[in-house]
Amino acid sequence: IQLTQSPSFLSASVGDRVTITCRASQGINSYLAWYQQKPGKAPKLLIYAASTLQSGVPSRFSGSGSGTEFTLTITSLQPEDFATYYCQQLNTNPFTFGPGTKVDIK
Amino acid sequence: QVQLQQSGPGLVKPSQTLSLTCAISGDTVSSISAAWNWIRQSPSRGLEWLGRTYYRSKWFNDYAVSVKSRITITPDTPKDQFSLQLNSVTPEDTAVYYCAREGSGGWSFDYWGQGTLVTVSS
Numbered sequence: 001i002q003l004t005q006s007p008s009f010l011s012a013s014v015g016d017r018v019t020i021t022c023r024a025s026q027g028i029n030s031y032l033a034w035y036q037q038k039p040g041k042a043p044k045l046l047i048y049a050a051s052t053l054q055s056g057v058p059s060r061f062s063g064s065g066s067g068t069e070f071t072l073t074i075t076s077l078q079p080e081d082f083a084t085y086y087c088q089q090l091n092t093n094p095f096t097f098g099p100g101t102k103v104d105i106k
Numbered sequence: 107q108v109q110l111q112q113s114g115p116g117l118v119k120p121s122q123t124l125s126l127t128c129a130i131s132g133d134t135v136s137s138i139s140a141a142w143n144w145i146r147q148s149p150s151r152g153l154e155w156l157g158r159t160y161y162r163s164k165w166f167n168d169y170a171v172s173v174k175s176r177i178t179i180t181p182d183t184p185k186d187q188f189s190l191q192l193n194s195v196t197p198e199d200t201a202v203y204y205c206a207r208e209g210s211g212g213w214s215f216d217y218w219g220q221g222t223l224v225t226v227s228s
Contacts, residue, residue, distance in 0.1 A: 033214035042204055042221050043153070048214035086153060090212055094170045095143075097153035 001025050001089050003098035011106040018074040020101045022087035027067045031091035034063055034072045037100075038083045046085075047072065077103070108132035110205050110219035118199075118226050124192040127182075128205030128219050135181045135188050136161045141208035143215060144179060144190045148201035158208065159188055195226045 002025040012018050022032065030050040035043035045054045047063035050070055060075045074081055082105055087098040114126035128142070135142060141160035147153050157169035159179045169177050176193045192199060203222050206215035 031213065035215075042206075042218035043215075044218075045214050045216050048209075048216070049211075052213075054214070054216065088153075088215070090208070090214065093168050094172075095155040097155070099152050 001028060001092050001096055003087055003089055003096055005085075005087060005098040005101050008099065008101060010101060010103050012077055012103060013106045014077055014079055016077045018077055018081075018103060020072045020085055020087075020103075022065075022070045022072070022098050024068045024070075024089055028089045028091035030066050031089055032063075032065065032070045033088045033090065034061075035086045035088065036081075036083045037086065043086060074103075108207060108217040110207065110217055112203070112205055112219040112222045114222055114224075116223055116225060118195055118224060119228050120196055120226055121194055124190070124195050124199060124203075124224055124226075126190045126203055126205075126222055126224070127187055128189070129185070129187040130207075131186070133186075133207065134183075135159075135186050136183050138162060139210040141212070142179075142181070142188045143206045143208055145204045145206055145215075146199075146201040147204070147221075150198075151201070154201075156190070156192075160208075197226045200224065200226045 004023045006021050032050045034047040037043045051063045084100045084102045109131045111129045118124045141158045143158040144156040178191045181188045205219040207217040209216040
């Protein structure tokens with residue numbers, strides 16, 4: 001299963017609302033997770049089951065979607081949110097990742 | 107709190123075997139609700155899932171087709187760790203390698219190791 005993300009790069013300001021889309025080449029039910037990665041660090045889980053917020057993750061992060069189209073939304077972007085975001089499907093082996101969306105400071 | 111600690115060499119010669127270990131604390135490799143995964147990341151391939159091991163009354167392994175002929179993931183129950191072996195490496199196997207726990211229900215990779223940069227070079 002191929003995952004695509006859009007946009008691949010996003011320039012935004014602190015306080016902005018940001019939306020990232022992940023599309024799957026076939027249906028994956030709700031087996032979709034979102035991760036945040038900062039340079040030199042391992043990915044960090046933000047959202048699982050498409051819309052469930054991982055414990056300890058700020059509520060400004062939210063996820064939605066099912067089937068083949070999913071979104072990650074960050075309301076009121078904070079300085080620590082500038083990073084690269086990846087989606088991952090866990091519906092079918094192999095568990096593929098999207099190519100990433102880099103969120104940079106405008 | 108689950109923690110995963112990776113160890114292993116950062117430099118491997120072409121045609122040799124890449125070996126990494128992931129030590130688990132706060133959980134057990136024999137957990138019947140978790141699975142233990144290896145993932146790698148490179149600029150050319152992005153994040154690439156390599157395979158996993160898990161216990162459900164007996165041990166199971168799943169491997170990515172791209173490496174299936176060269177990979178072995180092995181649990182070590184007395185030490186609560188699991189290992190990755192990748193044979194016949196080439197420079198294309200140069201990447202940061204991560205271990206990760208797949209949590210209950212298989213919904214996500216909720217805990218990750220710190221990552222190990224492995225360079226394949228003579």
